[in-house]
Amino acid sequence: DARMSGTSYGACILHVAPESWIGGPLALVRNGDRISLDVAARTINLDVPEAELAKRRAEWQAPEKRYERGYGWMFTKHIKQANEGCDFDFLETGFGKPVDEPSIY
Incomplete structure (x- = not known):
């Protein structure tokens, strides 16, 4: 379920989006490289000069x-990023008519 329960003590970063696979x-x-994390401010920063x-x-x-x-x-074609729910884009419900529940008799 991607919660990483019991695998870490203290702060743990589970997702960064967009992913490195797509150039994140x-x-x-x-x-x-140094990476700074501010839990209270909810920020994570790669401490590398912008020119680099x-x-x-x-x-x-x-x-x-x-x-x-x-x-x-x-x-690879249809999965959404972690901050968007890691679901397939074609499963979104914001378009199209809902499918009725089948009659069960």
Whole structure:
């Protein structure tokens, strides 16, 4: 259920969005970088000069696609980011007519 129950003591960061896979902030992190966390302010910051981050952004390349079909393909094409619920975009309910419950007799 992605809660990570019992795996950590103290503050624990479970999700950062957008993900590194699509070029999110974690894609720019390198070994040795300092990351500051302020729980009260609900912030997390990569303490690297903006010039260095701009260089890393320019050098970043998307990972090679692993799946051309099946569940892996569907997941990579349609899954939403963690802050949006980690659900498939085609399961949203904000469009289309609701499906009636079937009659059960």
